[in-house]
Amino acid sequence: MIRSMTAFADGEINLDNLTILCELRSVNHRYSDVSVKLPERLRFVESDVRHLIAGKLKRGKIECTLSYKKQPGSQSLTIHTETLEKLLTATAEIEKRMNNPQGFSALDVLMFPGVQQEAETDKEQLQKKITHLLNDTLNKMLDTRAREGAQLASLLMDRCEKIAQLVQLANSRMPEVLNNLRTKLISRVNELVAEPNFDRLEQELVLIAQKLDVTEELDRLQTHIAEVLRALNQPEPIGRRLDFLMQEMNREANTLGSKSADREMTQISIDLKVLIEQMREQIQNIE
Incomplete structure (x- = not known):
């Protein structure tokens, strides 16, 4: 059975308050060229993702995109109080040295990196879910490649x-x-x-x-x-x-x-x- 190198497949899976999404695209290429795009929160699975893709797709330029979104109704915010206190202290110190300090709102504070704290997700469970999702998406891509x-x-x-x-x-x-x-x-x-x-x-x-x-x-x-x-x-x-x-x-x-x-x-x-x-x-x- 021969397989085409051109294909697309996607899938998603839920874990706690997250929906994890996976997209796979492949086009013809002389060798195997795998690129992975994923957010920092999922960076720890990159090596496993590359290994899994290389094991099933032997040739082609393959692009894998992993992302996540919070499920509706789970958009609660958790404030990292230690970071917030340090930020306010530093702001107060800076304002003392300014001739005409400008005020800022709570929304401005929330935009500062590290103030908002996302709920921790069990990495082992997250890795299992991503592996299961990637396997399913790869199987869809293999089916598409086989049909073409x-x-x-x-x-x-x-x-x-x-x-x-x-x-x-x-x-x-x-x-x-x-x-x-x-x-x-x-x-x-x-x-x-x-x-x-x-x-x-x-x-x-x-x-x-x-x-x-x-x-x-x-x-x-x-x-x-x-x-x-x-x-x-x-x-x-x-x-x-x-x-x-x-x-x-x-x-x-x-x-x-x-x-x-x-x-x-x-x-x-x-x-x-x-x-x-x-x-x-x-x-x-x-x-």
Whole structure:
């Protein structure tokens, strides 16, 4: 089963007076690149989050965002009295030294960092909840990747079938190409030479046939097609392997074009390269 690298998944879970939210986004990337965004209160789980993501998503640029919000009705404030006392003492001392001190409101005091104190949440319980949430969200993302991967596999198999048809057409076309070339050369020699040396002519035709022979290229294309179809059924990530196979197939198609001796073989080479490029673009998104 192949998986796409493009997917999105989200989820949330409740703990005490908090709702914890998780969002996962992934796009294609040559390697595995995991970035984690989370508030300071959840910073202690970053290492576990990275490890969990890397264990399930082998390739792609993955962005994980963890956040939390207080549930409605739980917006009570707790004042950190020690910080408040220190702040008021410092403020009074500063005002003594000012010529024209300006007053401030209680809201101004509440805005000062550390004055408001959030209720402590058990970190062990919080870590378990986040792990459970992340696992659920990762499973959703894997399902999305698998669904899109199945569609990509269908497209690739369709292209492989068309490439195989073109290879078969080229194989059947080559004897006719060589025969046409032989007839054309003999006719041309007869026009130019009164008594041609047909033995020498046959030797030259053999050399030309060897230069135009594309049997090896067509055989390798068939082998690469079989390998692509085999790889599509593998459980492990195959994106890089398929990308390499596309490079090899494109090289064979280019060689086929350079050895082309007539218009139809040139067109087959062009059609092959178009199909291979279409496959390569899709493979860029496979894990």
